[in-house]
Amino acid sequence: MAVPRPDPANGRDRGSADLGDARRPPIGCEQHRGPDRPSFREVREVPLSAFSVDAIARLAGPQWLVDRRSDAAERFASSSLPSTEEDVWRYSRISELDLDRLAPTAATATVEHGDLGRATIRRADGLDAEALGELPEVGDALVWLHHALAVDPVVVDVPVGVTVPDPIVVRHQGAGAGQATAARLLVRAGADSEVRIVEVFEGGGDGILLPATEITVGPAARVGYVGAQLLDPASWSVGTLELSVAEQATVTAGLAGFGGDYTRTRTDCRLLGRGATGDLVAAYFGDGDQMLDYRTFQDHVAPDTTSNLLFKGAVSDRSRSVYTGLIRVGKEARGTNAFQTNRNIKLSDDAWAESIPNLMIENNDVHCSHASAVGPIDEEQRFYLESRGIPTVVAERLIVAGFFAEVLEQLPVADLRASLDAAVSSKLRAVLA
Amino acid sequence: MPDHVLEIRGLRAGVGGKEILKGIDLTVASGEVHVIMGPNGSGKSTLSHVIMGRPGYEVLGGSVTLDGADVLAMAPYERAHAGLFLAMQYPTEVPGVPLVDMLEAAFAAADRDVAGMRERISVEAGRIGFDDRFLSRPLNVDLSGGEKKRNETLQLGVLQPAIAILDEIDSGLDVDALRACARRIEAATEETGLGVLAITHYNRLLHELRADHVHVLARGAIQRSGGPDLALELETTGYAAFGVDEPARADAAGRADGGPLADPFADPLA
Numbered sequence: 001m002a003v004p005r006p007d008p009a010n011g012r013d014r015g016s017a018d019l020g021d022a023r024r025p026p027i028g029c030e031q032h033r034g035p036d037r038p039s040f041r042e043v044r045e046v047p048l049s050a051f052s053v054d055a056i057a058r059l060a061g062p063q064w065l066v067d068r069r070s071d072a073a074e075r076f077a078s079s080s081l082p083s084t085e086e087d088v089w090r091y092s093r094i095s096e097l098d099l100d101r102l103a104p105t106a107a108t109a110t111v112e113h114g115d116l117g118r119a120t121i122r123r124a125d126g127l128d129a130e131a132l133g134e135l136p137e138v139g140d141a142l143v144w145l146h147h148a149l150a151v152d153p154v155v156v157d158v159p160v161g162v163t164v165p166d167p168i169v170v171r172h173q174g175a176g177a178g179q180a181t182a183a184r185l186l187v188r189a190g191a192d193s194e195v196r197i198v199e200v201f202e203g204g205g206d207g208i209l210l211p212a213t214e215i216t217v218g219p220a221a222r223v224g225y226v227g228a229q230l231l232d233p234a235s236w237s238v239g240t241l242e243l244s245v246a247e248q249a250t251v252t253a254g255l256a257g258f259g260g261d262y263t264r265t266r267t268d269c270r271l272l273g274r275g276a277t278g279d280l281v282a283a284y285f286g287d288g289d290q291m292l293d294y295r296t297f298q299d300h301v302a303p304d305t306t307s308n309l310l311f312k313g314a315v316s317d318r319s320r321s322v323y324t325g326l327i328r329v330g331k332e333a334r335g336t337n338a339f340q341t342n343r344n345i346k347l348s349d350d351a352w353a354e355s356i357p358n359l360m361i362e363n364n365d366v367h368c369s370h371a372s373a374v375g376p377i378d379e380e381q382r383f384y385l386e387s388r389g390i391p392t393v394v395a396e397r398l399i400v401a402g403f404f405a406e407v408l409e410q411l412p413v414a415d416l417r418a419s420l421d422a423a424v425s426s427k428l429r430a431v432l433a
Numbered sequence: 434m435p436d437h438v439l440e441i442r443g444l445r446a447g448v449g450g451k452e453i454l455k456g457i458d459l460t461v462a463s464g465e466v467h468v469i470m471g472p473n474g475s476g477k478s479t480l481s482h483v484i485m486g487r488p489g490y491e492v493l494g495g496s497v498t499l500d501g502a503d504v505l506a507m508a509p510y511e512r513a514h515a516g517l518f519l520a521m522q523y524p525t526e527v528p529g530v531p532l533v534d535m536l537e538a539a540f541a542a543a544d545r546d547v548a549g550m551r552e553r554i555s556v557e558a559g560r561i562g563f564d565d566r567f568l569s570r571p572l573n574v575d576l577s578g579g580e581k582k583r584n585e586t587l588q589l590g591v592l593q594p595a596i597a598i599l600d601e602i603d604s605g606l607d608v609d610a611l612r613a614c615a616r617r618i619e620a621a622t623e624e625t626g627l628g629v630l631a632i633t634h635y636n637r638l639l640h641e642l643r644a645d646h647v648h649v650l651a652r653g654a655i656q657r658s659g660g661p662d663l664a665l666e667l668e669t670t671g672y673a674a675f676g677v678d679e680p681a682r683a684d685a686a687g688r689a690d691g692g693p694l695a696d697p698f699a700d701p702l703a
Contacts, residue, residue: 390539
């Protein structure tokens with residue numbers, strides 16, 4: 001989903017080039033406020049009984065946060081859910097989302113950390129409206145719903161020059177049966193600081209989780225991020241990862257997507273300062289009937305910026321995956337190096353993988369490439385392993401595990417490698433038996 | 434000394450409806466070194482692939498047995514378990530799969546003891562002067578042509594097959610590496626009774642790997658068989674006597690037929 005907002009670098013709204021997302025005017029017209037007004041139901045496409053502003057406001061928290069969430073809930077109430085009619089949602093399963101079935105529910109995160117250096121981690125009771133920032137000016141229904149449900153924002157601030165020795169791990173439970181929940185993480189890495197963040201999404205019932213992670217990487221700072229989606233099979237998740245990278249700063253972000261029924265992750269990497277670098281990798285593996293949906297946006301705003309993207313997926317059984325990626329090189333972004341690769345292995349006839357790369361280049365002094373592929377396991381590789389005495393199914397498991405190894409080796413938090421390898425192995429044992 | 438026999442009888446095979454092997458008869462026993470030489474397009478690589486069961490080839494007739502067992506009825510991995518090994522002309526890159534993982538999987542599948550695999554690999558690497566740093570890389574990824582051939586030789590040393598088919602193991606190897614690999618294979622014929630079916634264009638392989646039998650494969654059939662002297666004879670006379678106008682020792686640069694883009698060693702499936 002889109003979270004367009006004014007571009008801090010040049011004052012223009014960045015939404016226009018944003019993967020074709022429909023831009024929405026700022027909402028908040030007075031006549032639509034409040035659940036008791038007769039016009040309220042008229043603007044709804046679907047009556048969502050459980051999602052009254054009152055129900056959302058009743059979720060616990062400090063008053064300033066209740067006010068903020070209520071504001072978002074009102075915007076949600078006067079917007080309509082996305083549909084597959086919109087290009088940006090075309091391949092999604094958004095039309096299956098039945099909010100009538102779900103109740104707004106408070107969800108809290110678990111934060112684990114070792115030595116923080118001088119970094120701080122704040123939750124709702126240590127924050128105020130200013131620290132959490134304004135609501136975005138534009139958004140769609142799911143953006144407002146995220147903000148309306150985000151009762152437990154986690155805010156990590158890393159002061160200038162501070163290196164955080166140990167990774168900070170933030171765990172979110174998937175939404176339970178009949179629940180709609182949100183997870184919100186803000187990371188602000190000061191100039192020349194260094195921090196590694198792990199976000200784990202696990203468990204859950206047949207509800208929907210709406211996560212949003214925003215990471216601001218200050219000048220010359222180094223941030224590593226891993227988002228591991230290990231939800232239980234019935235769970236839905238529709239979320240965003242927004243990376244804003246200042247001059248000479250580097251962010252390395254890795255996503256792993258193994259669980260859930262329908263999960264969609266949109267990753268925006270905005271290279272706002274000269275010499276900024278964003279490396280994005282992902283490994284995703286679908287089985288059963290699940291669908292894994294990724295959208296990426298490598299936005300080169302400033303000169304001499306570099307982005308490398310490698311997304312690798314496998315689909316088996318009747319599962320589906322979609323990768324849609326855009327590289328945009330702005331007018332000012334001379335000297336850009338931008339690379340985008342998406343490779344998919346199709347492990348069964350009924351599985352389906354879609355790969356849609358896009359380039360939008362407004363400057364001539366750039367090195368850009370994109371590559372995408374969808375295909376079965378390479379026959380030559382399989383024969384090579386078989387010829388050494390490895391049975392076909394074992395050979396295929398080795399090849400797929402090796403396919404993902406290239407991504408998993410690049411994750412900035414090595415501690416996670418073993419559990420992600422195990423997730424790959426357990427899927428492989430199930431689908432290549 | 435083990436006593437294995439690979440028997441090829443009247444083997445006919447092709448690709449895409451085109452018959453390439455038109456009746457091959459060969460018997461390779463433990464400890465023997467058979468060398469197949471022949472002009473391009475004669476079916477040398479096809480023979481090696483059909484024996485190992487590479488997909489895409491059609492067996493049209495004849496038989497291949499190992500100690501009496503029907504090789505052609507086996508899956509490729511079963512052929513390996515039965516004791517066959519193919520050192521490929523173009524070893525395939527398998528990203529993300531380290532050598533040690535592959536060999537452990539191969540041993541496990543054959544109910545062999547995987548303990549000490551790294552040590553075994555290290556010993557074999559030492560025997561052919563193969564730098565340890567290559568061993569942790571994914572299979573064949575970023576290896577030069579010569580390094581890939583040494584990697585194949587190393588695997589042969591670890592897997593200890595009964596019969597090895599070497600599809601141009603010498604191409605791409607520099608003089609020192611060729612000597613090391615050829616010596617390793619020659620040693621295996623004595624240490625473990627390895628039987629060898631070596632396909633080559635060049636006599637230099639035979640300086641260290643002593644051929645017992647040399648066969649000329651042309652136009653899809655064994656045209657002549659003899660002792661090591663036959664290889665020397667081919668070096669001077671070429672294949673003209675077999676109805677093929679091509680010098681036996683032609684190298685890629687010297688070929689006039691294919692043009693700059695044609696690969697004289699190309700696999701017919703490629």
